[in-house]
Amino acid sequence: MKTRSKTQFAVLGLLSWQPMSGYDIKKMITMGLSHFWAESYGQLYPTLEKLVTDGLATKSSESTGKRKRHVFSITEPGRQRFLEWLAGPTDQPRIRNEFQLKFFLASELPLAHGLSLLEDYRTQQQEIAETYARSEQILAAALETDDAVEEISQVLGLTSRQQMLFFLISLRHGVLAVEARLAWCEESISALKKERKVKENAGD
């Protein structure tokens, strides 16, 4: 109860779906959750060990050929802990957005700096938007026809229709966010261009 780490809950939550190794968990997060969550190995492996010592998960060592494989399963207390967290209060994410920091700190420099930053940012966000759009299309189509897309369900372990629905809704969060950022780019570029004109006229 003392630890403030969210990693353990991310891990417990994924283990509540199916037993997995650290590598599996990392892959699942990277492939499917990356638009809202990240974990590093450096955090993952110690957390898995801690869950075992706390009785929230169990570790079993399989061996296929020479490669050893440590698969972790959630225990009943682990499931309990996961549900408690889910029902408890949710912290605001801490944000450190390098682009916004740059833009803000460019406010004393010539306007061209700000405009250049905005245009780069817009390009970056457009690319993200396209990536999202592709994923969204595939998923929405799969959900429409009640058809499990092999690739998706394999990598992400999405089995039920409801799970796919939640995944799609999660993705929509990213889609709407990136759309908002693009809209912001447009209005900000306009605002700076307008300001530039004001300055030019004042300079006459």
Next chain:
Amino acid sequence: MKTRSKTQFAVLGLLSWQPMSGYDIKKMITMGLSHFWAESYGQLYPTLEKLVTDGLATKSSESTGKRKRHVFSITEPGRQRFLEWLAGPTDQPRIRNEFQLKFFLASELPLAHGLSLLEDYRTQQQEIAETYARSEQILAAALETDDAVEEISQVLGLTSRQQMLFFLISLRHGVLAVEARLAWCEESISALKKERKVKENAGD
């Protein structure tokens, strides 16, 4: 060049406006940049010392009465380093959004869990939206009348009109983002309610 820390650039950027103490910097970030940046003392003080040993800033110890005060100023190499960073590549922020994690991990639980999470989130975001709206109004009014609002300029050290414009634009980023999140709440709540109906009918 080896360090990947962004903290030093945040600090250099603020020092490029005016000399400040660690406490001043922390206050300025907390008051004005919190919608896109955060720094902790634990990072701030070591960073300030490092900037001094690297020749990017200088430290002067003033004393008003008994309280000692360490004021840091940017040097020319420091200004150079800041500008290099500004012109260089910008990393995507890493996101760990506890709410979205919860929502996604609730996909195997009864729909009521997801709906409850969404409704709490909506309330939270509505409050944030109101806070932003207030700040935005004050700032926009100040900019309209070319009138520097005391409070703002004092705490944030916003002196020029251009600086206030950039601050307002930064804030707009937050405003549009929170609006997008609220829109997402609405469509997601609808989607889950629709799904609930589908299930009810299937259960007949």
Next chain:
DNA sequence: TGATAGATATATCTATTTGATATATCTTAC
């Protein structure tokens, strides 16, 4: 056949960052 390039899987280490807390000084109201 066996050498090897690259992918897969597991793990650790250091640097960075957070969040909580410690300590002293200043200000104000009583």
Next chain:
DNA sequence: GTAAGATATATCAAATAGATATATCTATCA
């Protein structure tokens, strides 16, 4: 003058990121 609370400065343990190390597996082609 003194106690409560605000201001200012700083440190430390826990959490996290990012880079890297190491070994195993797979496919391919010389």
